[in-house]
Amino acid sequence: MDGHLLLEVVTPERKVFSAEVSELSFPTATRGYYGILPGHTPIMTPVGDGLITYVQQGQKHVLTVFGGFAEVGPDRVTILARESELPESLDATALEVTRQEALKRVKEAKDPHDLAQAQADLTAAELRLQALQGR
């Protein structure tokens, strides 16, 4: 094993990321984060919401991911994400506005459905902000 993994992140709308990395971790739907090093046992698992962290030339980078599916092989990891963004494509000021709005909606929510929706939006905005800071 030469110590490299090909990480590919694909959404229905585009290929978000495709490059060699030396290690990575991604959020699973039910079991917390999985850390992957080259030579990992092949697994397939549902992906949750969170941040994909990968190391490239000693540098740590992040990507957001919202749901999907991961296929891990010894030399490649393919993540079929529902949504995923590079931090470069995110805008901090706009996100802050979304976050504040979501926060307001959480406080004012009347029925459980609204509350769940508002909470989901809030978490999403917070995750994206976190991705921007972790860059």
Add this chain to the structure above:
Amino acid sequence: MASLQDIRRRIRSVKNTQQVTKAMKMISAVKLRKSQDRLLAMRPYATKLQEVVADVVARFEPGAPIPESPLAQAFLAPREEQRIRVVVVASDKGLCGGFNANLLKLAEGFLQEKSDQVAHLDVVGKRVADWAKKTKRAVSREFVQVNLPDLLHVAQEIAESAVGQYEREEIDALYVIHNYFHSALSQGPRVVKVFPLKMGGEAHPSGISHLLEPSSDDVLASLLPRFVETELYRALVESAASEHAARMSSMDKASSNAQEMIDKLTLNMNKVRQAAITNQIIEIVSGAAS
């Protein structure tokens, strides 16, 4: 014979129409490119997902016990189709040749054949909504005036509710009727059964046997909604691309028809003018002779 004035007026009007059709053709060409790009962008995702699904399904040997959950059963042991849900996809606007007409003809035939099974009917596009109203069909969800970037949300919404219905055993199958985008020059309507899936026992191309984490049941349960969503999204994008391709070619035809008409009218106009001049000359000559 029409007077010179009339013919001139006619030519002017045809020219105006031609300008409109030419402009529409250009707009459609741009929109076609956009939707085609989207179709190409989603292909890697769809292909990968199909590979994964095929791989997971291929591990279950025939005769082996099938997981209990309804979603796992959807992959491995389809129920008998008693109630089905049908999604009909076409366009909001007309002027695109046989795009809507052909699709609705197919949909009509399909729905009639399965008339006692159809439990839910969703329509995408104003033309389909109008058709459903005219034929007095009950529509459960209606999506009109959907822009290209929102297609994914429509797909997600339909997929989510359809998968839920399947789990609650309210429906046994989901069908989509949409226009298939073969190339910019050829499109046609088709009926696609989204799920339950008919899976061949082909193995994964890489031949790697993956562990399914946390369990095969969970993996299947998370794969099916994703798969349905992707198939629906693909159907919607293909329909959008086909619509613009169809409109482009029909507007191209209209423009060249208009050109032909202008040529004919111009010829006619010249003849009429020549005849008038000849007439005048004869009058002058005969006047001078007498």
